[in-house]
Amino acid sequence: MNVWLAIVLTAAGCYAVKLAGLLVPAGALERPLVRRLAGLLPVALLAALTAQQTFGAGQQVVLDARAAGLAAAGIALLLRAPFLLVVGAAVAVTAGVRALGG
Amino acid sequence: MAAGAGGAAEPAGRPRGRVVRDALGVGVAVGLSGFAFGVTAAGSGVSALQACVLSLFVFTGASQFALVGALAAGGNPFTAAAGAFFLGTRNAFYGLRLSQLLALPRAVRPLAAHWVIDETAAVALAQPDRRSARLGFTVTGLTLYVLWNLTTLLGVLGAEAIGDTAAWGLDAAGPAVFLALLAPMLRTGTERAVAVLAVVLGLGLLPVLPAGLPVLAAALAAPAILWLKGRRK
Numbered sequence: 001m002n003v004w005l006a007i008v009l010t011a012a013g014c015y016a017v018k019l020a021g022l023l024v025p026a027g028a029l030e031r032p033l034v035r036r037l038a039g040l041l042p043v044a045l046l047a048a049l050t051a052q053q054t055f056g057a058g059q060q061v062v063l064d065a066r067a068a069g070l071a072a073a074g075i076a077l078l079l080r081a082p083f084l085l086v087v088g089a090a091v092a093v094t095a096g097v098r099a100l101g102g
Numbered sequence: 103m104a105a106g107a108g109g110a111a112e113p114a115g116r117p118r119g120r121v122v123r124d125a126l127g128v129g130v131a132v133g134l135s136g137f138a139f140g141v142t143a144a145g146s147g148v149s150a151l152q153a154c155v156l157s158l159f160v161f162t163g164a165s166q167f168a169l170v171g172a173l174a175a176g177g178n179p180f181t182a183a184a185g186a187f188f189l190g191t192r193n194a195f196y197g198l199r200l201s202q203l204l205a206l207p208r209a210v211r212p213l214a215a216h217w218v219i220d221e222t223a224a225v226a227l228a229q230p231d232r233r234s235a236r237l238g239f240t241v242t243g244l245t246l247y248v249l250w251n252l253t254t255l256l257g258v259l260g261a262e263a264i265g266d267t268a269a270w271g272l273d274a275a276g277p278a279v280f281l282a283l284l285a286p287m288l289r290t291g292t293e294r295a296v297a298v299l300a301v302v303l304g305l306g307l308l309p310v311l312p313a314g315l316p317v318l319a320a321a322l323a324a325p326a327i328l329w330l331k332g333r334r335k
Contacts, residue, residue: 003152005185006179010169010189012161013183014190018162019215021197022206029198038195040296040324045189046164046284046303047297048320051279053171059309069274070281075284077291083131090278095175095271 069094116234123242124228128221132163133249138275139166145267146174150258157254161247162219163191164283166274168317175316180290185317186249196223203227203235217243292327299323 029035052070054070055061055085078088136157143153147171156166165186170181197218203226206214215241226239231329261267288294304320 002172002179003148006169006173006183007152007156009179009183010165010186010190011156014160014162014165014186014193015216016193017187018197018218019212019216021194022201022211022215023200024194024198029195033213034134035195036328037324039179040293040323040328042164042189043194043284043287043296044300044321044323045168045185045218045236045279045292045317047300048285048317048323049168049171049185050277050280051301051304052175052317053280053307054274054306055305056175058176061281061305061308066274067279070272070277073278073281075273083150083282086282087275087278088273091271092221093271094274095269098269098271 065094065097068097103295115186118234118237119126119236121229121237122241125225125238126245127212128225129245130249131241132160132221133246134248134253135163135279136253137257137260138279139163139250140254141259141261141272142167142257142276142279143254144214144261145273146257148173150262153258154251154255157251158203160186161216161250162190163250164280166277171276172314173287175313178312181312181314181318185321187313188318188321191216192220193218196220198224199223200239203232204239214230214239214243219246221246277291294330296323296327299327 029038050070055063056067057100069090069092073086073090076089081089139157140153143156143166144150150158153170156169160166160169168189169182169186172185173179177185197215200218200223201211205213222239225242226235229235229238261272264270264272267273284335285295288297300320300323303323304316307316307319
């Protein structure tokens with residue numbers, strides 16, 4: 001039940017902001033500070049989510065095979081690999097480290 | 103807006119074939135990553151139906167990953183949805199740019215709105231004229247929507263068939279997707295400072311705050327860095 005509630009809230013909220021952008025008169029969201037903040041919010045959220053899903057286990061911070069996988073993804077990104085290859089590298093390296101008992 | 107834009111008064115614009123090819127390239131590459139979402143959703147304990155409903159009705163990847171991640175971490179539905187919502191707010195800014203560029207009829211806007219995401223905005227905004235922008239937006243949106251939903255379903259079913267997604271390293275797909283989305287945003291020192299502070303807040307608060315809240319608290323890194331920058335000037 002809780003999961004469905006979260007899904008409905010997210011779907012409604014995400015659709016509302018998409019539609020708002022198309023309907024709002026230009027200028028309302030054009031203030032420099034608002035634009036700046038809107039550009040930086042995703043940076044903060046994505047960075048925090050990346051870190052949590054790599055180093056988080058419940059309420060603890062741990063270092064395990066996922067960190068090696070993320071490092072592989074980082075290297076793939078530096079080498080300008082396509083999106084799917086970046087994800088594939090992370091998955092393969094994580095599985096490999098776990099298979100080796102890491 | 104000048105009446106000539108997109109009409110006969112304009113030079114030929116870009117060849118339709120090239121616009122379609124660019125749009126298909128983006129749509130297919132990103133659309134296939136719905137597989138990673140399906141797998142991550144299944145690993146987070148979300149049902150196949152729930153994962154598919156998310157892809158059909160939320161259709162903005164980062165928000166979907168954030169939601170299932172927060173639910174898996176035990177976050178309550180409101181904080182989980184709030185994090186996903188804040189990630190989706192950037193789409194409002196794409197819509198603002200696109201509404202001028204595409205000049206869609208009012209009746210079409212509620213439908214087009216669902217497709218306003220990073221990739222459709224990127225393709226449409228890269229076009230030199232309105233006709234190409236409309237074509238690029240439509241082809242990218244349609245390809246991505248169809249593939250994203252199909253691959254979500256395949257990913258969930260595949261993950262359920264595999265069983266333990268962790269043994270296959272599939273729990274690393276989510277963070278890798280976030281990193282791939284984040285990397286191109288880290289252009290200036292300000293963005294990097296925000297990212298570093300957000301990581302510190304997100305991990306530092308993990309043991310002390312209830313699940314879901316540390317990510318929301320980490321969002322404060324954005325106004326905090328802007329405020330610090332403003333003071334230094």
